[in-house]
Amino acid sequence: MTPANPMTRRKDRIDDLAATAGSDRAAAVREAGSVDEKPGVSLIASAWQRLRRSPVFLIGAAITLVFVVLALVSPLIAPHDPAANLLLDQVRPQSNPIPGPQPGYPLGADDVGRDLLSRLLVGSQQTLIVGVFATIFGLTGGMTLGILAGAFGGWVDSLVMRIVDVLLSIPSLLLAFSIAALATRPSQLTVIIAVAAVQVPIFARLLRGSMLAQRHSDHVLAARALGVTERAVVFRHMLPNSLGPVIVQSTLVLAVSIIDAAALSFLGLGNPNDRQPEWGQMLGRAQPFIYDNPHLAVYPALCIIVVALGFTLMGESLREALDPKTRR
């Protein structure tokens, strides 16, 4: 946290996280009062100890579980085909733009007569897909850069980090926005890519940080001393110990990407094809109706909020659990 390392101030949450990995062993030692043979295990074990009793974590986990299950089974339990304009004949822009609740359609339909409940249920699927894939893409991208930088240091490091700096110098939403705009044919994929791209530099910095923290830690030095190849050192010794913070970040990113996706379709950069419903898209599309038929926006919004909250709760409590500093 000293200016000697310029962009640290950028998202110091990242570096906080990064630091935890490095100090794991030290922490373990301080905890047990004696040198612990295998830091990783005891760390996770004790983390789990704390998590089991943290209400924050339990709530988060519960929400997430429900969400994932829903995403898997929703097509089976959805009362109607979410793409079928079943109530289209009732739609009249003036008299009745949004068909209301009625037998068989507890929440009514949307502006082209598709069953709202079914769309909400099935929406969980695409939403999960967006979240998960955005995270995966962001992670892989970030890992590649981060490992390059963290593992080799030197000019590779500074080159990669300059690139990261440039990316980080653009406010994240703006970046997503810009990338989504490039898509000549907007689709779910382009949305995912845009959202993921924002996460790449963050993951990169995160990994690099925690790996640098370890370059000089005992077990890595030891491994080197034993003449383990650089590659092995990186993948067998440094990477595994950097994973804690990465996992935490990932859970948080799951939430962020779902929200960002919503923001994109609010700005009209979302996936134009709405046969496969996605909550963010539903929310974005509800804009024209928000005044007379707010429910059209409120339902998907609530879904997003709850799910995002779920992931964030998990991530935050995970982070606290893994962070030795908060263990006294």
Add this chain to the structure above:
Amino acid sequence: MARFLIRRLLQMVLVVFVLSVMLFLWLRALPGGTVSAILGERATPETRAALTKALGLDEPIWVQYGKFLWRALHGDFGTSTRVLPGADALDIFLTRLPATIELSAFALVFAVALGIPLGYVAARRANSPVDSGLVILSLVGVAVPVFFLAFFLKYQFAVDHNWFPVSGRQDNLSCTRITNFFVLDGLLTRELDCSASALKHLVLPSIALGTIPFAVIFRITRASVLDVLGEDYVRTAESKGLTARVVRGRHVLRNAMLPVVTTIGLQTGLLLAGAVLTEKVFNWGGIGNALADAFQYRDYSVLQILILAAALIYVVINLLVDISYAIIDPRVRTR
């Protein structure tokens, strides 16, 4: 310190330069463009060709960039084609900036005024129900899509109950403009109703925009207070029998504030650069809104300067944060 400053400045220049190149390529890679944005349905091949030529968009890209760079170095960032046709892009940025600063400032006040005290309370009562409650609350703040929150606020407090204005920065009161900070102008010109109107317009957007910074500041405060509470020097202070007030003030908070200051700085950067959603919902005449418009109409010059400026503001603020950090933290100062 001096060396560090110079290094940072150089770095900044580099970042901005690389960015400008990326930006330029990006703009040209965008589907469509100024020409069709201007011509609309009326476009005929002839008019399109003529316009393309007139706008110099037919030249090879590096030539265009060269020209852009040359002009930019002379403070000329081109002319708006659609946001405010014929206006100098730089001027547009300068007239919009105060709006965004004003909004960000109020949003930040909101975030800090709540974030730090609550963060401290949460840390003192770590793992208590109060703590968990506050943490969850703050996380809800993060989980709500900003634009939805904005809509919600607008709907509740502006449309349903007419407590606050729906959108914009000020009622049409024929106010005198000096700095384009409406609240300030009102005070300077003694047109207090202008200030009042501006304030009323600020409330809802500030809250909408301030929620995420609030959550972040809250969490950082909580975390760093937690850390400091466990530090040896706090124990030392206690062992000296110092009063609770002194221990908290001089030993706990003063150390805990370091990362918080950092974060506040960071958030400021984000706010100034990224208020697109809030500004759009509240039709706020700031940079974010201009960005959205410029983007919709493919107004290259305006996009260019706005994004560059956003990045620049962002990097500069980071630098300022580092400096302020150095000023607060003696360890850095004397290194």
Add this chain to the structure above:
Amino acid sequence: MTATATTPGSSRHGDEPLLSVRDLRVTFTRQGEDPFTAVDGVSFDVRPGQTVGLVGESGCGKSVTSLAIMGLLPARGNRVEGTATFEGTDLLTLAKDKMRDRRGRDIAMIFQDPLSSLNPVVPIGRQVTEVLERHKSMSRKAATPVARELLDRVGIPDPDRRLTDYPHQLSGGMRQRALIAMALACEPRLLIADEPTTALDVTIQAQILGLLKELVTESGTALVMITHDLGVVAGLCDEVNVLYGGRIVERGRRHELFASPRHPYTTGLLASIPRLDGARGAPLTPIPGSVADNLPWEHACAFAPRCSQPVDRCTEQSPELEHDDGGRALRCFNPVEATS
């Protein structure tokens, strides 16, 4: 139990004990983990001007003891039983604010890591003066020269400059000196030093110990020296308590203990420190294993698994602390034969 725990040697120091700890038991009850007793029925006395050592490896509960006495254990997550009577008042049951008044004035403490124990963002001088302001109700202005004086006394060169310096600008030794200066600012009657030298390199260690010794003798302050290093004790303490697994396993006056250690653990500790008077090339024999392998005191001798000469009883019942009239105490079924 209390009856048995009358500390002998009263003959030499006539006056009443300044601090007398009786049956101190500290149990950590961190939620989500089974309660763990760190200090288990520890009793000892400290008389004015006397220097008492608490010795043992890390994790033996010596630091916890001191924190318990100072009332510095975390507010939640632990249970403290027993008494620590200081000039007639029990510190353990004293009201928080009353305790604050005593801390730093009557009882002061020095900690292990001088860097982390100093507030990084407050100048050294301020950190000294704040004690005076608090307890001597001096103005900051009035306190400054006093602080300067103190820094000078603990042998910090160029004190005027140091007043305005920040901790990170001082060397390890000087930081520890500064801490000592703060501790002694209000001439406390009792000073607890928790591993004051471990974080320093050997040459500095000697200086600091010398300084402490000098200060306590001239100011008549009683000193509780907590350390894992018998070497430190050897130079300093009148009386030594050896702790193991949260209990005192052996006690005695310094020279006696060093001359003829009875408890295998004590001998172990002695054997593991290099001695100039030891035979050349005599091997250093460390104690095998670690505190991790302890047995529960309730129905065994916790040290048994690491003991050089265990007997069956050691693993079957718990040894009591037995006092002889010579002012020594021992907790062992199969002591080392007295070498005399």
Add this chain to the structure above:
Amino acid sequence: MTLKRTAPLVLLTAAALSMTACAESQRDDSGGSGGGSADSNVKDTFTFGAAGAPELFDPLYATDGETFRVTRQIHSGLLGIKPGTADIQPELAESWEPSDDGLSWTFNLRQGVKFSDGTDFNAEAVCYNLDRMYNQKGAGQTAAEYWTYFFGTFSDDPENSLYKSCEAKDANTAVVDITRTTSSFPTILSLASFAIQSPKALEEGDANNVKAQGEGFTYPDYSMNPVGVGPYKLASYDEANKTVNLVANENWYGEAPKTKNLVFKIIPDESTRRQELQAGSIDGYDLPNPVDWKGLKDAGNNVEIRDAFNVLYIGLNPERNPKLKDLKVRQAIAYATNRDQMVKTQLPEGAAVASQFIPPAVSGYNESIQPYAYDPEKAKQLLQEAGAEGMTLKFAFPTEVSRPYMPDPQKIHAAFTKDLQAVGIKVQEVSKPWNGGYLDDVSANGAYDAWLLGWTGDYNAADNFLGTFFSSPKTNDFHTNVLPWGQQLSDDLKKADAIVDEDERATAYQDLNQQIVEKYLPAIPVSHSPPALVVSDKVEGLVPSPLTAETFDTVTVQK
């Protein structure tokens, strides 16, 4: 949440309110702003929610409706538009006469007219203006888009220019010569772009000094200080607060505007405009979203529905997809798409399925033509006959846009896609942002087989629709040059346009319309959709115009 919110809310409100309190008192003695109106229970300000910022105030260089909406209040042309219709009426010219060959037009000007700067309006002024437009140079030519579009070229290329010359016979008589006869002239002189402005002001404001700079044009001072003949004149443009303030023009020849101040508040977001209206901070706005009409009416506002003066069509490109060269296939598409349902479920009331490419209000409209019915079976059969079963169709729609003729393109496209798939056509769905290259792909690149697009008429002439669509077969969107009758149709259209006699021309166009839909069907006409504009119940005297050419001088706003 609540806890978090209310605290500062209260604080700020308190602050704000207290300030207004002391402020109002201070306002009172300052006499308040304006307040000229005699009638006490009528407001002296009419605030209109504009969807976008005006580009500039010199209509010659303007290109979009939001700009014209403002310039129309401060400028007038030789010809005006009869309120509530698409027909022309005298304005600055009281009458006009063509020569027998229709190439020379004599305009008798209204007398005693002054520009808002007090200078006189007369024949010199008229000719000065027309010549000014004709003599645009360099960037000015590119910027003067409407001139290019309606008059062709400028003085540096006289052959292709419709305009020839203007001569001031006497103070009140101007004679304008044109190079060919067309139904468009003199009607086009009613377009806001060709308004007559004060020669003095144009001179002093260096009005023609348009420069291309960077990626845009820079406009001279004049463009921000317009001087014209109109009920209002520009008072101020508060760019920082996004409001345009107009004030009554005391030099106007007509009767003084009923409301002294006219304010345009720029609110790009449609739902925000509506909320502002609901909150009473604006008195009306244009193009309310059809789905809002009901809510708006229920809330007591007046939704003024204009006559539809537009057409939405499914464009087809036989060059890109040869299957479309077969009339049967094109007709199949017409039969397959359930346009009736689309109109009912998506377009505002008053919208109708289009039987031809011009709206009923335009002269030359053929009542007798029946729209293609919705008949999937027929469609399948036709496809079969054409051997085009299972053909694929690259069918595109624009995103990030809403036009009067298509409120939500994506929804319309989705509906038709379903229909087409139902008759076994494989639809390849494509979309692009409106400003993000959609129009390029439709016109310049011809990148789609079929697409959604439409047209809103500029003035009442069939040529403004049909000519735009189907003339110049080489370059038009429908690539009619690859169809046997492409050139033929183009020529016929030109001939019809050149007919001087009104009725003769009308019949000619009626026949053409019939041929186009029944014999050619180069594209599928879909619907005419009436744009609306909404004002609060306090507003009276606003006359909606099919051409969205309202002037607000007749408007009164009750307190």
